[in-house]
Amino acid sequence: MIHTDIVIIGAGITGTAVARALSRYNASICVVDSASDIAEGATKANSGIIHAGFDAKPGTLKARYNILGSKMYPDLCASLGVPYRMCGALVIAFSDDDITVLKELEIRGRQNGVPGLRMIRQHEILDMEPNLNPEVVAALDVPSSAIVSPYEIAFAMADDAAVNGVCFSFDQPVVSIRYTDNSWQVRTSSDTYICRSVINCAGASGALIHNMYSKNHLSMIHRRGQYYLLDRSPVQPFSRTVFQCPTKMGKGVLVSPTVHGNLIIGPNAEDISDPLDTATTAKGLSEVLSRAGLTWPEISVRSNITNFSGVRAHLETDDFVVGSVAGSPGAFEAIGIESPGLSSAPAIADDLAGMVADYLSLTKKSSIVFYSVSEKPFHQMTDAERKEAVSKNPLHGNIICRCEVVTEAEIRAAIRRPVGARTIDGIKRRTRAGMGRCQGGFCSPRVASILSEELGCSLREITKGGGSGRLLSGTVAEFLKAGESFD
Amino acid sequence: MTDQYVDILIIGAGPAGLAAAISARESGMESVLVLERESEPGGILRQCIHNGFGLHRFHEELTGPEYAQRDIDRIRELDIRVECGVTVLSLSAQRIVTCVSPVYGFRTIRAGAVVLAMGCRERPRGALCTPGTRCAGIFSAGTAQRFVNLEGWMPGKRVVILGSGDIGLIMARRMTLQGANVLACVEIMPYSSGLNRNIVQCLQDYDIPLYLSHTVTDIRGRDRLEGLTVSRVDENRNPVPGTEIDFECDTLLLSCGLIPENELSSGAGVEISGITAGPVVNNHFETSVPGIFACGNVLHVHDLVDHVSDESFKAGRAAASFVNSNNVSIGFITIKDGAGVRGTVPQKIRLDLSENTELMFRPSAVFRNATVIAEADGKVIAQKKAMIFTPGEMASITLKPKDISSVSGNSLTIRIESED
Numbered sequence: 001m002i003h004t005d006i007v008i009i010g011a012g013i014t015g016t017a018v019a020r021a022l023s024r025y026n027a028s029i030c031v032v033d034s035a036s037d038i039a040e041g042a043t044k045a046n047s048g049i050i051h052a053g054f055d056a057k058p059g060t061l062k063a064r065y066n067i068l069g070s071k072m073y074p075d076l077c078a079s080l081g082v083p084y085r086m087c088g089a090l091v092i093a094f095s096d097d098d099i100t101v102l103k104e105l106e107i108r109g110r111q112n113g114v115p116g117l118r119m120i121r122q123h124e125i126l127d128m129e130p131n132l133n134p135e136v137v138a139a140l141d142v143p144s145s146a147i148v149s150p151y152e153i154a155f156a157m158a159d160d161a162a163v164n165g166v167c168f169s170f171d172q173p174v175v176s177i178r179y180t181d182n183s184w185q186v187r188t189s190s191d192t193y194i195c196r197s198v199i200n201c202a203g204a205s206g207a208l209i210h211n212m213y214s215k216n217h218l219s220m221i222h223r224r225g226q227y228y229l230l231d232r233s234p235v236q237p238f239s240r241t242v243f244q245c246p247t248k249m250g251k252g253v254l255v256s257p258t259v260h261g262n263l264i265i266g267p268n269a270e271d272i273s274d275p276l277d278t279a280t281t282a283k284g285l286s287e288v289l290s291r292a293g294l295t296w297p298e299i300s301v302r303s304n305i306t307n308f309s310g311v312r313a314h315l316e317t318d319d320f321v322v323g324s325v326a327g328s329p330g331a332f333e334a335i336g337i338e339s340p341g342l343s344s345a346p347a348i349a350d351d352l353a354g355m356v357a358d359y360l361s362l363t364k365k366s367s368i369v370f371y372s373v374s375e376k377p378f379h380q381m382t383d384a385e386r387k388e389a390v391s392k393n394p395l396h397g398n399i400i401c402r403c404e405v406v407t408e409a410e411i412r413a414a415i416r417r418p419v420g421a422r423t424i425d426g427i428k429r430r431t432r433a434g435m436g437r438c439q440g441g442f443c444s445p446r447v448a449s450i451l452s453e454e455l456g457c458s459l460r461e462i463t464k465g466g467g468s469g470r471l472l473s474g475t476v477a478e479f480l481k482a483g484e485s486f487d
Numbered sequence: 488m489t490d491q492y493v494d495i496l497i498i499g500a501g502p503a504g505l506a507a508a509i510s511a512r513e514s515g516m517e518s519v520l521v522l523e524r525e526s527e528p529g530g531i532l533r534q535c536i537h538n539g540f541g542l543h544r545f546h547e548e549l550t551g552p553e554y555a556q557r558d559i560d561r562i563r564e565l566d567i568r569v570e571c572g573v574t575v576l577s578l579s580a581q582r583i584v585t586c587v588s589p590v591y592g593f594r595t596i597r598a599g600a601v602v603l604a605m606g607c608r609e610r611p612r613g614a615l616c617t618p619g620t621r622c623a624g625i626f627s628a629g630t631a632q633r634f635v636n637l638e639g640w641m642p643g644k645r646v647v648i649l650g651s652g653d654i655g656l657i658m659a660r661r662m663t664l665q666g667a668n669v670l671a672c673v674e675i676m677p678y679s680s681g682l683n684r685n686i687v688q689c690l691q692d693y694d695i696p697l698y699l700s701h702t703v704t705d706i707r708g709r710d711r712l713e714g715l716t717v718s719r720v721d722e723n724r725n726p727v728p729g730t731e732i733d734f735e736c737d738t739l740l741l742s743c744g745l746i747p748e749n750e751l752s753s754g755a756g757v758e759i760s761g762i763t764a765g766p767v768v769n770n771h772f773e774t775s776v777p778g779i780f781a782c783g784n785v786l787h788v789h790d791l792v793d794h795v796s797d798e799s800f801k802a803g804r805a806a807a808s809f810v811n812s813n814n815v816s817i818g819f820i821t822i823k824d825g826a827g828v829r830g831t832v833p834q835k836i837r838l839d840l841s842e843n844t845e846l847m848f849r850p851s852a853v854f855r856n857a858t859v860i861a862e863a864d865g866k867v868i869a870q871k872k873a874m875i876f877t878p879g880e881m882a883s884i885t886l887k888p889k890d891i892s893s894v895s896g897n898s899l900t901i902r903i904e905s906e907d
Contacts, residue, residue, distance in 0.1 A: 229613075280618040282704060282726070306613040308621060383585055386576070387593035397589035399524065399574035403750075408589075439611035441627040445634055459640060464623035469710030471623055472640045473737070479641050479666035 012043040015201035016157040017349030023164035025362035034173035036466020039151035045310025050146040054109030065344030080156035081373035083259035089145030089241035131237040160371035162418035177212040204275035206335035225267025226284040231303040312338035403436020425465040496598035501530020503783020504604035505558035510803030529555035543793035599810040607784040619706025628742040643738025651679040655742020660689035763787040769835040771805035825902025850876035
């Protein structure tokens with residue numbers, strides 16, 4: 001039994017942002033998540049775009065938080081020490097109907113205060129993006145559209161929250177939530193939390209959690225989107241995010257550079273029943289390819305390094321739900337956080353934290369620790385910086401991931417972060433080791449052995465991504481012994 | 488300003504790098520340095536504990552480590568410096584490398600000649616776009632081999648192998664011998680990409696079924712692999728609905744091809760062939776950048792280490808001769824891939840060819856009772872017959888200096904003519 005002021009359910013982009021915002025107040029806070037790490041849901045599997053705000057319908061929460069949130073990102077990323085790049089975006093049109101839509105988006109964008117919007121014509125578009133379909137007739141140029149690494153932001157926000165006193169617990173699916181004796185009892189698979197306020201940031205499981213504390217039952221649509229991720233390259237075929245013109249059929253797939261120099265292609269949209277089903281399918285992947293072909297006729301996925309999918313939490317109302325819950329005193333929620341959820345997260349978090357602080361009459365802390373991912377990745381260092389880094393810490397001289405040039409010192413640092421990596425995937429997302437063209441073929445045995453050393457456990461305990469996903473089955477000696485006993 | 492100068496710098500101490508170092512020293516080079524990122528020399532041979540290495544070169548069957556040890560012993564006799572635990576970070580066209588190591592720190596080294604001997608890596612799942620979940624239990628065959636043979640850990644109990652590359656076949660046998668249950672080897676092509684002897688000795692001898700013209704079409708399991716679906720493919724390699732076979736397994740090993748590892752080469756501006764994925768070289772194994780040579784699997788993926796060594800001895804000699812005389816060719820004949828031939832190496836022959844040169848290539852399909860032909864100016868200048876050519880086994884044809892001097896144009900085509 002754990003007594004705490006606040007329990008936040010979900011450690012994705014919203015949950016970590018809320019945790020960070022609330023960590024500025026005098027309160028005890030626990031974040032619980034069913035997965036083994038931060039950002040294991042949609043936060044690790046989305047397009048990584050900070051939307052400028054031209055797409056959001058004025059008057060909706062999506063518009064409000066998108067516009068507020070996207071403005072917060074440059075400073076937020078700078079202070080957390082994570083990448084942010086305002087690479088710009090184009091929304092492309094192939095017909096007069098498309099142009100009509102673009103004009104609507106332009107007007108909407110101006111209403112929402114999006115700077116620098118302009119309609120451009122074919123020759124200028126093709127000058128900007130020579131690999132774009134030459135049949136393009138017009139585009140909306142959105143210079144303030146940006147790209148980020150969503151999970152790295154969540155890791156850094158979690159670390160920031162943790163150094164300011166927030167406690168994180170993983171592998172703890174919530175099984176029930178009850179209101180008794182003026183407090184909330186949140187039962188997980190392994191613990192019971194008694195708290196004054198519970199905040200639902202559970203992403204794709206948002207409705208499931210909501211229905212544990214509210215009689216007003218909610219249903220959610222789980223909309224899966226599949227992606228291709230192409231290898232890093234100094235020259236990518238596209239230098240900015242290219243959106244297709246939204247139609248009745250949906251947003252269309254995008255093609256975009258990533259902050260790490262990869263190219264991302266996706267997503268499609270398919271409604272599925274299981275919010276945790278993040279498999280890719282032959283049908284879904286081929287749909288992404290064929291639809292992306294409209295943007296990029298010469299599309300080639302020869303340099304594909306991985307496919308993945310994420311599940312969007314879609315509500316029938318097509319808007320976010322953010323705030324307190326009627327009839328459930330002390331319960332707060334942020335649900336239906338699909339696109340532009342990443343862009344909105346810091347603004348949602350500030351609002352929710354303010355509401356919770358008011359409800360609990362919290363006071364601001366007198367001192368706050370500002371966390372930043374201070375060390376520049378070895379991969380991005382100049383020769384002089386590398387020389388200095390290796391002389392200060394010889395473990396920078398041991399390159400563990402050769403594709404992404406990640407050093408042993410960086411792997412160990414990732415495990416020792418405030419909310420440190422405990423799995424191979426956790427190392428991958430924090431350091432990029434295994435994120436490259438060999439997909440961990442070379443580094444995974446080395447990463448596994450460093451993890452077992454740092455965590456003080458046997459290699460057999462090491463998992464790829466948590467849960468029961470152990471990397472290895474047993475020692476060779478054990479297998480041979482088992483074989484003898486069969487005889 | 489660089490920290491150090493050497494006459495010959497060799498990147499990688501696998502079989503290619505070791506052979507190149509030996510021949511450079513034997514050609515009179517005093518200052519030879521080999522950089523190796525692993526903790527010991529030997530490269531991938533260290534984890535290839537099965538036998539079958541060295542039949543051509545030593546006329547006996549050695550294990551991988553035994554084969555490597557012969558070169559390592561010679562390296563010691565010749566007192567050649569091999570630095571392990573050193574990773575090269577960059578290479579420039581001026582033959583300056585930057586490298587790091589926990590022991591030697593960060594250094595820049597300038598070289599009279601550089602020999603690229605970085606080897607290759609395995610194609611990962613992403614390159615195949617295989618759908619399904621991203622669970623634990625999916626390994627490239629070489630990674631699994633490292634776990635079993637070097638680290639003493641078993642990746643899983645019930646195993647399916649996708650791809651019939653040699654490492655996959657070897658691992659089918661290894662996993663079986665170590666007590667795992669290997670359910671199937673699945674190959675998308677209608678023929679195996681591995682050596683025939685490995686099909687017999689690693690699959691047939693252990694009753695492991697080989698599914699040709701099949702591939703994995705779904706991967707299941709949230710945390711750890713639980714099962715997968717295998718489907719037959721049509722002649723365009725598209726899965727045929729209704730042919731699905733489900734396997735319950737906890738491990739999938741991928742043996743779907745090897746890719747020469749040329750990030751450093753590209754950084755130096757070395758021209759890379761779209762077919763071999765290795766540098767374009769002449770018969771001295773010199774790349775498009777003067778003084779940078781390439782040999783072994785970084786140049787093109789070999790079937791047999793004996794051929795790697797053979798090629799690398801030549802490359803090391805040529806690098807030494809470059810440092811000694813800085814000789815440049817007066818011109819080249821370009822070698823073109825003709826019908827039935829892919830990825831001929833070298834791609835260029837110097838007009839001053841003074842000794843026999845062997846052109847190696849992969850047949851693009853299976854040919855029986857066929858002849859490989861070198862043709863220039865519309866006439867055959869060399870030919871060689873064989874009972875069978877198959878993509879799984881590299882083929883070659885040797886050209887003599889007089890063959891080259893008889894060519895009046897500037898190109899020569901290698902092709903396979905089948906009698907069937």
